[in-house]
Amino acid sequence: MAPLLEVRKVTCRFGALEALADVDFQLREGEILGIIGPNGAGKTTLFNVITGSIRPSAGEVIFQGRKITGERPYRICRLGIARTSQIARPFPGLTVRENVLIAAAYGKGLSLDRARSEAGEILTSVGLGAVADLTPTAISPASRRRLELARALATGPRALLLDENMAGLTSGEIGEMLGLLNGLRERGISMVVVEHIIKAVMGISDRIIVLDHGHKIAEGRPHEVAADPQVVVAYLGRRYA
Ligand SMILES: Nc1ncnc2c1ncn2[C@@H]1O[C@H](COP(=O)(O)OP(=O)(O)OP(=O)(O)O)[C@@H](O)[C@H]1O
Ligand SMILES: [Mg+2]
Known part of the structure; x- marks a missing residue:
């Protein structure tokens, strides 16, 4: 089945800084995709590109088979992509x-x-x-x-992008938020979850991608990504230590 959302070779430069470099990924229908990576890796920038608030320097975003790169944010929202900030x-x-x-x-x-x-x-x-x-x-x-x-949710999304929506919550509150997200998935909303709370994002995601300095350095099932030496060095090591 064609993916719901597809990011193709997206590059995003701010002056000399390459915030995203050739990033590719797909969000499948009904899936929860986690995105992890250190501060400044480009996670929020990626959401800004998908929702049309930033135009990428190169690459394109496809939603439900249609190219949305260059569309205005409100149009993209009406098409069915929503985000939290x-x-x-x-x-x-x-x-x-x-x-x-x-x-x-x-x-x-x-x-x-x-x-x-x-x-x-x-x-x-x-x-x-x-x-x-x-x-x-x-x-x-x-x-x-x-x-x-x-x-x-009020905008009626098919794809929901969550940017650190669990930051600062207690473990009980994180559990409740995860319960809400699982309920949304059951109602057919697909999600991309950017999160530094590793246990939460690893637990809820079907697949994980890892960004580091704008590059996608790994992609796979949570346990595969957690065991990837490159991911441990770039990001997880400090957190698990
Ligand atoms: N509008 C902008 N103009 C210039 N530089 C920007 C802009 N937006 C982001 N950046 C830079 O791009 C890089 C990626 O930032 P981004 O906010 O996407 O990181 P992030 O992965 O979301 O980090 P965090 O985990 O801290 O939220 C950073 O170096 C940031 O300073
Ligand atoms: Mg961010």
Whole structure:
């Protein structure tokens, strides 16, 4: 079966810095693909390229058989790719509910009435029903991570890109987030999970790719990647030590 999302030989330069160098990967339908690698490896840049906020210097991104490189971010969102951001930036003056409603209205193109009911359902499904009428600053950091997820879900994605959505969570909260992600997978949403919490990303991913200085240095099943000497040297060694 053709992949849902395909990144082909993407290179992204910022002046002399090559943030991504010839990166290739595929996300299959129903799959959770993990991306790991040290700080500055290019993980967030890769998400920026896929979602259209940065144009790559070379290469292309294919979604559902169609080239999306060069499309505007809102078009890519409407086609069915959503992301969460490493640094959550909800609208601080709106409530949690309104933040999700806006994402449904603009990201999915729903009427306000339909967006409101959709937002209510999503908030319940991610466990934010009780805090829906508070502002994002009044809820816990773990709830803000769920809000970031809810805003992405409200746009109706087929492919969801999660950028360190478990950073700063306790182990109990990480377990709950993993439970939510597994539920989304069962509902047919495919995911790319960028994460430094190795146990979490290794546990949930079907496959892992490893980025280092913009290069893909490994790809495989979690246990294969964890045993790869190059990956241990570039990244895992310090963490397992
Ligand atoms: N818009 C930009 N302009 C210039 N340089 C950038 C830009 N975005 C990212 N970079 C640089 O590209 C490299 C890759 O950054 P990126 O944020 O993709 O790394 P990352 O793998 O997400 O790291 P982290 O794990 O710390 O989040 C870094 O050296 C970063 O400073
Ligand atoms: Mg990053």
